Amino acid sequence: MNLDDIIAIDIHTHAEEPCDSCRDDGYNEFQSGMAAYFKNPAGAEGMLPTVQDTAAYYRERRIAAVIFPVDAERETGFRRYHNEEVAQICAENDDILIPFASIDPWKGKVGVREARRLVRDFGVKGFKFHPTMQGFYPNDRMAYDLYEAIQDEGAIALFHTGQTGVGSGMRGGMGMRLKFSNPMYLDDVAVDFPDLKIILAHPSFPWQEEALSVATHKPNVYIDLSGWSPKYFPPILMQYANTMLRKKMLFGSDWPAITPDRWLADFEKADFRDEVRPLILKENAKRLLNL
Template identity: 35%
Template sequence: MIIDAWAQHPTLRHLQDPIFDSLRRWTKMPTPQSGLPVSTTVALMDAGNVDLSLISAWEAPGKSMISNDEVAQFVHQAPDRLIGVGSVDISRPMAAVREIQRCVNELGFKAIRVLPWLWEVPPTDRRFYPVYTACAELGIPFCTQIGHTGPLMPSEVGRPIYLDQVALDFPELNIVAGHIGYPWTEEAIAVATKHENVYIDTSAYTTNRYPAALVDFMRHHGRSKVLFGTNYPMITADKALEGLDALALDEETKKLFLAGNAQRIFDLP
């Protein structure tokens, strides 16, 4: 079984947003002119043997790039393959709390994701704390990004060490930090090792780009701490998993990485 811990079924607004121009430049991908049907996302999951994808909303200052209701519609079209992850506007704390409650209690979402670089503040900013409280009370993970940013936005807010303070303040909260944390991967490993409920997902990286320190962590004391992710549509599952065998993971570790850790952390069937 394979579970993709970080994916998007993008809206055209998301695909065309100029914030991603830098990614399009180095990947040589043209700006899309039409949206993707859900069937295309499912077909690409099939091509990579992915059983379930956690697809995320994107809330940014002043705009909704992929709304929670749109994510719910996508999940409705493929309920046995897609799982919703919500997002909120952290500039309106009480509205954010109510929206998290709606995401979980009405839309059936399994997590909330907020990206610090979109807001240009670290995850220790006071505006995040109502979000953490709501997630902890509802028993769902908080998902975020660590490491440098591909888009032309400040990377400093993605330093994994900021999550050390968050985990100290919210020891009950499961925190899933995506994108490996490069170039601060060892910092991410240190935080995940220190805190029982801090995890790393490998989204936005193919297996041949995993830092050696992360692979060593997965093989040893971090086998329960790392989740597979793609950041689809940036990377498709088949591409992300090329060279998996070269990591030389034992069978138990491979099962935990590809599905078991996500099943446990996100409370999936």
């Protein structure tokens, strides 16, 4: 990856389409609900990009992308996309893609072994957790062996926080419980794993101040700004991004739900300080990812 040629690093993109299998029953309905939530016509039409499509899109824009699947088999019943295949496609496109993985923490010791192997053998740099989709409180001790493995291997843990489009508008919210994604539970994780790099994903509505508090207090906690257009960021988030947390804020789009084209266009119009913009777009992620 030629970092001098890269204009930004998107820390939050999704591998939505299966690498080697068809969609499970109910998956189309789930994606249609997501598409309605994010006003994304591609999802509604079942035309989500593959990992290879994502690489081509980002290469054209000279934006590097951290990409990951989400393993939530226990709660959703949807088969996960193989972490190894996503990592292999990233290796084929290592000028633009940065591999993260996802392991449902309920998988216990088998998940711990997988995490270590993915870092050592496939160059995975981090792991995505979605407490609401995976049905767990982030500070549940059952996940601690997995966190320890990620910390030991020098990888990053990225956690969805706040409200989610997953199950939005569906009967019973598709069984998704929002309470699991309160960022304050990650304060315990930051204390118990002080050398684990933690990213709180998204403006954490309705717990924005909790997220800012944790990121301000704990040196190993960062915030990515994905999942929302910058024009909707609350004033307190803008205030902290421009001041105390300017070196801990990260550009993320939430591709394909939100495209970087849309996010960056609104970022240009938002009230960020000139000296803060390059930190958010590239420099903070470059340092965090040790690129």
